[in-house]
Amino acid sequence: MSGAHGRRERPPAPEPLPAPTVDAHTHLDACGCEDAADVVAAMDRAAAVGVTRAVTIADDLAAARWAVQAAHWDERVTAAVALHPTRTAAVPEEWFAEIERLAGDPRVVAVGETGLDYYWDHSPPAAQQEWFRRHIDLAKRIGKPLMIHDRDAHEDVLRILREEGPPETVVFHCFSGDAAMARECAAAGYVLSFAGPVTFRNARDLQEAAVVVPEEQLLVETDAPFLTPHPHRGRANEPYCLPWTVRGLAALRGVTDERLATSARRNAERIFGLADVPPAAHPWTGGTDGARSA
Known part of the structure; x- marks a missing residue:
């Protein structure tokens, strides 16, 4: 997943936020x-x-192994693991x-990203739906939030959640x-x-959606290295780019940047x-033993 996305030019750092916040969804390996x-x-x-914190997300087995490692390298990082819907065409049971x-690792805080993606044709809808249901079951069994990827599949995602019964927390x-x-x-x-x-000029429907979400049910994320916010759309994205999205959301909702950042942080926590995530097992202190070993 690292490579081409990571080689794109990064934007200059934005102005620091007036209060700390959390990137609820990023892909550090792909960055x-x-x-x-x-x-x-x-x-x-x-x-x-x-x-000040980020949740790094897996979309296949190798990325899941790596994400868990990363969560043990830096106290500021936690992980989510799952098989992305576009990876579900042929999944061995051992995967x-x-x-x-x-998913049972104490520094894994969610099952994700899972769901449905009808934009790409990498996996047939039937396979995606089967594995989505299995991830729902996994999240319920281990008592962790379910993190959903939903692209051009709104009706089926909501229908399957109703049919299966959602976990306590769905993101x-x-x-x-x-x-x-x-x-x-x-x-x-x-x-x-x-x-x-949500910061793109042609995203009117999404911007209208952002206004109606209750404050206690709202998170912010980068999805880095993808979806870099305005005014740097098309350049490389990273967790440090999140302030542009925070400020865009705050303006849409008519609140201060500080309030938006603070509420998103408290919601993520x-x-x-x-607060209950145990310390990282292998925090990096500048040595040479932190090489990738997926």
């Missing part, structure tokens, strides 16, 4: 991070602008068995619906996380149980 030193450097860049094992990462869907999700108790697209 070009390979080892512990890279993870620490990325989080140092983020902390310098007020992004999912290992995802289950990794729609990079929410992409309109205001009507946002209201439906909020009424169901789901959490909506907003990324760079509550939703992911960050």
Whole structure:
């Protein structure tokens, strides 16, 4: 996952936020991070602008192994593990068995990202739906939030959640619906996380959705290295870029940057149980043993 995305030019650092916040969804490996030193450097860049914690997300088995390692390299990083819907065309049972094992790590705070993606045709809808149901079951069994990827599949995602019965906590990462869907999700108790697209000039439906979400059900994220917010759309994204999304959301909702950053941080701490996450097992201190070993 690292490579081309990590080589794109990064924007200059934004003005620091007036209060700390949390990047609820990023892909540090795809940002070009390979080892512990890279993870620490990325989080140092983020902390310098007020992004003090991040959840790094897996989308396949190798990324899940790496994400758990990363969560043990830096206290500011926690992880989520799952098989992305576009990776579900042919899943050996032993892969999912290992995802289950990794999901039990105490520094894994969510099952994700899972869900449905009808934009790409990498996996047939039937396979995506089967594995989405299995991830829902896993999240319920281990008592961790479910982090959903929903692209061009709103109706089926909501239907399957109703049919299976949702876990206690459901997070729609990079929410992409309109205001009507946002209201439906909020009424169901789901959490909506907003990324760079909410700052795009042509995202009127999404911006209207962002306004109606209750404050206690809102998160912010980068989805880095993808979806870099305005005014740097198209350049490399990283957790340190989150302030642009925070400020865009705050302006839409008519609140201060400090209030938006603070509420998003408190929500992330509550939703992911960050206060209860045990210390990292292998924090990096500048040695040479932090190489990637997925």
